[in-house]
Amino acid sequence: MNENTPNIAVTLNSVKAQISEFEHTYQRTIDSVQLLAVSKKKPATAVTAAAQAGQIAFGENYVDEGVAKILEINNTALIWHYIGAIQSRKTAQIAEHFHWAHGVDRLKIAKRLAEQRPDHLPPLNICLQVNLDNEASKAGISIEELPELATHCAALKGVCLRGLMAIPAPRQQLDEQREVLARLRQALQSLQLQHPELDTLSMGMSGDLEAAVAEGATIVRIGTAIFGARDS
Numbered sequence: 001m002n003e004n005t006p007n008i009a010v011t012l013n014s015v016k017a018q019i020s021e022f023e024h025t026y027q028r029t030i031d032s033v034q035l036l037a038v039s040k041k042k043p044a045t046a047v048t049a050a051a052q053a054g055q056i057a058f059g060e061n062y063v064d065e066g067v068a069k070i071l072e073i074n075n076t077a078l079i080w081h082y083i084g085a086i087q088s089r090k091t092a093q094i095a096e097h098f099h100w101a102h103g104v105d106r107l108k109i110a111k112r113l114a115e116q117r118p119d120h121l122p123p124l125n126i127c128l129q130v131n132l133d134n135e136a137s138k139a140g141i142s143i144e145e146l147p148e149l150a151t152h153c154a155a156l157k158g159v160c161l162r163g164l165m166a167i168p169a170p171r172q173q174l175d176e177q178r179e180v181l182a183r184l185r186q187a188l189q190s191l192q193l194q195h196p197e198l199d200t201l202s203m204g205m206s207g208d209l210e211a212a213v214a215e216g217a218t219i220v221r222i223g224t225a226i227f228g229a230r231d232s
């Protein structure tokens with residue numbers, strides 16, 4: 001281990017302690033915020049170290065890399081979330097190997113994931129990705145487009161619509177971060193009128209963890225603070 005390699009048990013516990021502290025500060029139910037350890041561009045050994053320290057849920061952004069790690073680690077106790085952009089030609093691999101896909105933003109993709117989900121597995125959990133800043137470069141749909149896509153996705157067998165995810169443009173101030181994440185919370189609350197079973201808000205990364213807990217995140221996706229900086 002060189003000096004750039006964090007002690008993963010230590011960093012993991014420190015992130016968990018931060019989450020607990022923010023749950024307390026913002027009067028969230030204890031353990032209502034799930035930590036997703038984002039292991040993209042990190043080796044299987046880093047995942048195994050985190051798993052040995054008690055981490056169960058892992059997030060991957062690149063399909064080939066993620067599938068290779070899932071097969072190499074071969075630990076059925078772990079839960080794998082695909083959090084990257086979803087291309088049509090990659091849906092079968094996602095449907096076969098992951099438990100969750102967070103970046104669904106078109107019905108065509110949801111249908112492919114549903115059809116390609118193997119029969120012996122429970123439905124793939126999906127979140128609809130919202131482009132909160134309407135950035136042309138980013139995946140995701142507008143809040144206005146959500147009700148129609150949600151209704152179609154909720155009717156598909158093979159996937160289970162769980163909620164919403166977003167990757168807002170970076171903001172420095174806590175109040176600015178909260179303002180944009182509040183829009184995702186409100187969008188989920190509106191959808192829950194039609195779809196009361198939705199229970200997931202996937203938002204918050206290393207730079208906006210506090211804002212995400214304050215605004216109701218149920219899954220925070222943390223990479224750097226656990227595994228250290230990525231090379232590229």
Ligand SMILES: *Cc1c(COP(=O)(O)O)cnc(C)c1O
Nearest residue numbers: 038061083205206221222223224
């Ligand atoms: C990389 C990534 C993360 C983790 O980001 P960090 O800043 O390393 O915590 C979370 N969500 C998505 C979608 C990512 O691509």
